[in-house]
Amino acid sequence: MIEVHDLHKAFGEVKAVDGVSFDARDGEITGLLGPNGAGKTTTLRMLYTLMKPDSGQVRVDGIDAAVDPVAVRRRLGVLPDAHGLYKHLTARENIDYFGRLQGMEAALLAERRDALIQALDMADFATRRTEGFSQGQRVKTAIARALVHDPENVLLDEPTNGLDVMATRAMRTFMRKLRDEGRCVLFSSHIMQEVGALCDRIVVIARGRVAADATPDELREKTGEANLEDAFVKIIGSEEGLAA
């Protein structure tokens, strides 16, 4: 469960996030949809405590991120927009490194790691060094690394960016699986179709503010548009920066 209340963040003159509030519930996929530069990545960075908000509050499973950022990070599995791997380490070693940094016991770590390698279909490249991996293999490794400690809350920043059709489908299936396990899944995207197909709840962000926060059906109803795509454009007020 992630609760975000009235977040503000400015970089000099630019107000990147200007009063964002929403909840992401357990057992649901919540999508942050917005054009490029709307403030999605900055909002997520404040959620996983990489950045401090100028004002506002973030609570993860009831823990205030400003009070105990380390405990918050322990409860999060995060795939940031920047998810570089260590090229001289194998995929397994990349995963193990993060597992140890999570403070996991060796036996539990091995068990979780092997389960993720199974679930993400990584077996045939898990013992190879990550140098020269395809984009799909990279993202899978980065996801396994982020989820090795079995977090209740999963944050994914543009997870399907740069993936081909097959890898995108696999990613969506995996996200549904996480939801069905009862986790709170929050991901950002600028692709309307993806958000529409996956999300139980959609938070539309434009110019640093929340423009809408509803289920896909509610969104269609509210805007009077039968088509989600038209509904988004109506809410945001422009087609700029969005992709079908």
Added chain:
Amino acid sequence: MNAAWTVFLKEVRENLRDRRTVTSALVMGPLLGPVLFVMLMNVVISKQLESAEKPLKVPVIGAERAPNLIRVLKQYGLQPQPAIEHPEAAVKQQLADVVLRIPASYPKAWSKGEPAQVEVIYDASRQDARAPVRRLKDMLQRYGRTQGAIRLLARGLSPGVSTPVVVASRDQSTPQSRAGQLFAFMPYFFVIGVFIGGMYLAIDLTAGERERKSLEPLFVNPAPRWKILLGKLGATAAFATASLLLSLLAFGLAGKLLPTEKLGMALDLGPHFAAVVLVLMLPLTALFAALQTLVSAFAKSYREAQTYLSILMLLPMLPSMLLSFLPIRAQLWMYAVPLLGQQLGITEMLRGGKVSPEQALLVLVSGLIAALIAALVTVRVYATERLAISA
């Protein structure tokens, strides 16, 4: 397992797999110094041997005017060469190191018993010509003294009359201390070995990781950033220390290979020397690791960090250069200045002296305090928001 230890192990393992880092840290860093050292020393030693033993070849103008002088100079080891036309120009253009000219007035003054002038033409600004000039002047003075004594004896006087004061030289230098003078630049080689040993890791673990976009996911782990930094500093210092150890080993071998005893010098680069240098240099591995990481944290890219660090590399040269231009007397407080303390201590060892426990402690403690301050500043920089942001 502790987060700092986890980071340390991972960084060491990953960088041992990186050929570029291994080459620079464990081959280039430790070997550059000893190789340069052996090359330089071989040149110095062969030059010294040459100038001391070889007959001195000097063009002589007007040799026929002073046959007795030339005969005696030949006995002293001079090989007179044929006269050349423009001796001043020849010396300036480095065609001759030194030229001896016997003026037309010489025979007349000599036979009258008046001071007879001979001219030594040379260029004092030419380092390489100093030895032959000094040897020629010594020969001429020796001839003058002998002839003066003969003249006094011929007049029934004791030669002692003309030498009211006799200077007796009591040189207190030992073969070791003469070697030390020559090797004043050696501490710099150790310092540079440590610097290069850690440099690539320091760049790679901060600027490199940010450029490859793996710093942000790393910081999402529930480990405090100072622990992550501690692991990275440890790995950097470990590589620097490995580089230092290899460099001490290489210098030990080089010390055995060099024919220093031919110069009447002793050069002891054995285990005792290595152990003391290791103690003196250890705080520098930590200090450099912190400084290099700090610089690397400020740089926007890998390349930028490389540029800054090659400038920072000039810093350890300062004490070496300062001490060779201004030979100052070592005071105890100087051992408390990082870099200067190492320079003084190692030079003292090479001169055959000892580094007292007091001095060693001062070097160690001051170096560790400096390293701690640098590390604390780096912790602050590491805690900033913008550090992790790649784009």
